[in-house]
Amino acid sequence: MPPSPNRTATADARRRTAAFQHPASGGTARTRTTTVDIVVPVHNEEQALPGCVRTLHSRLRAGFPFSWRIVVADNASTDRTLHVARELARDLPGVEVVHLDRKGRGLALRTVWAASEADIAAYMDVDLSTGLDGLLPLIAPLASGHSDLAIGSRLAPGARTVRGSRREAISRCYNAIVRLTHGVRFTDAQCGFKAVRTEVLRPLLEVARDDAWFFDTELLLLAEHNGMRVHEVPVDWVEDVDTRVDVVSTARDDLRGLWRMARLKASGRAKVPVPPRPAPSAEHPDAVLAPASGRSLLTWELGCFAAVGLVSTAGQALLYWVMRGWWPPALAALVSLLVLTVLNTEANRRLTFAHSDAGPARAHLGAGGLFVLGYLVTSAAVLWFTRLVPSASAGAEAAVLAAASGAVTLVRFTVLRLAVFRRPGRTLRRK
Known part of the structure; x- marks a missing residue:
């Protein structure tokens, strides 16, 4: 029996990560440098995909200080998205394509991230609503080891957004519900601009189950529940009205997801064996420390x-x-x-x-x-x-x-x- 497209995509992605290269350096392999996989999940985005990938590729080549790779994750597109993605991969070094035969942004991210051997896995939406000036501040705290997961936030102090009142109200109400029901500290669960250290990501993916839009919130709830340090980056965000999101069904699924996560945490099954973070210690060699008590x-x-x-x-x-x-x-x-x-x-x-x-x-x-x-x-x-x-x-x-x-x-x-x-x-x- 031939392997399924999903398994083939995962195996191919693993083989490709063995020779991680920095496209800006002409393909010369670099060692002991933080490596970053940037995933762009797409479904029927043949129009938006070229502008996204070329713009992102140009910005990365211009001055991104880490070894990087762009992975277009096509999840069951029925238009020419896969063909366009493969053309971009042929034209641009450092761009690769993974195809899945099932639809779902969460499924696409879980599949590609699970196969990634990079130090940091990130993703962004194809519409590039989030300004790319926030990409380096998103990755830097993870590369330094300071934080475990970083998210772009449209609601954090300093963020600037351009969007309609309807979407603004829906976003604020949903994030208020997340904070009220789960007591979390992050401000924006849904912004399509996130990164996580793969060392701590893998245990979370063992528990994460959502295949659609709730995946972002699920990952954040699991991370904070397990004591991970979440870093927020205030971003510039401009709404793209050509959206594929069904607001009503997504809101219903999100509420169901919040209830499922509450039950999962109450049962103790949301706890995962994440690598422990070192205890705080004084940097100054002559610091006088208070006795632990x-x-x-x-x-x-x-x-x-x-x-x-x-x-x-x-x-x-x-x-x-x-x-x-x-x-x-x-x-x-x-x-x-x-x-x-x-x-x-x-x-x-x-x-x-x-x-x-x-x-x-x-x-x-x-x-x-x-x-x-x-x-x-x-x-x-x-x-x-x-x-x-x-x-x-x-x-x-x-x-x-x-x-x-x-x-x-x-x-x-x-x-x-x-x-x-x-x-x-x-x-x-x-x-």
Whole structure:
């Protein structure tokens, strides 16, 4: 039985990487130099492909300081895209083509990246919406070893974009949903301008499953979940209205993907054996280092938890005071506690216990049990006070509520620290 086109493409790509050359140097092989594969995934892009590849090729030859190769990944095009790509590969040194018989940008990237033997694997969209001035800042932190994955961001400070209000709103809403549901720190999951060190990429590809547009978000969620350092590059980005993206179906698939990733992280299967990053160390030979101690971490946790708790308590009392004019005490206490519990939990997850690998689902579910305790205690306190002093003002009731909330703070901290936000080190010692 003859091999499938996908397997043939993968095998050919592996053979080609054995003789990695720098096209700008006339084909002379260079050793001990960072090598970069830049993949351009395409589907029915016969019009846009020549301008993309020739422009990118010219910029790379003009002054890109690393050994490079452009790989056009044609995924099941039905027009002349494959023919055009092969013509470009014949005309331009350092350009190669891989053909897949199935459609999907994620599939194309996973196939080519898995076969790459370069030090860094990158990709960009064929429309070159992202300015190529951002390419070197994208690759440099990976080549130096400072970061594991680098992404172009249209939402980071300093980025400049030219796009319609509809696409701007969709992009911001989607990235807000990603940050809210997964608590990530990167700002732009969808920009088609990314690079990753292949040393850390391969374990991620073992877990990544998406074949379409969600692949970018999936890779980033896995990287951050496994403690990788993600570097963001603010980019210049100009919208190309000739897009192949079906916004409605893509949005639906993205939401499904976010739910799948939440379940994957909750089950523990999102953890992969990535190469460990060396621990921070002082560069100066005479530096006086503070002794390593768990006390400093506990001090930070206590201080940060107290600060978050004070703000939350004040916010709950204020919200209760506002709603007390509309609702009875029990309902006002319930709503105010529910709102501030969600905000308090998220603040503690991102600040107080930032060292923990607990995801949003585990954090908020764990805090849900504490919410029941807090509601029972605070509601009972307010009801008791209103019966004891029927003529009490809403301000006095709010003060009683604040005191009752403070009473459960110590219990909440202990449970959150020992059960919900366990430190990764504790889990490893038990294993």
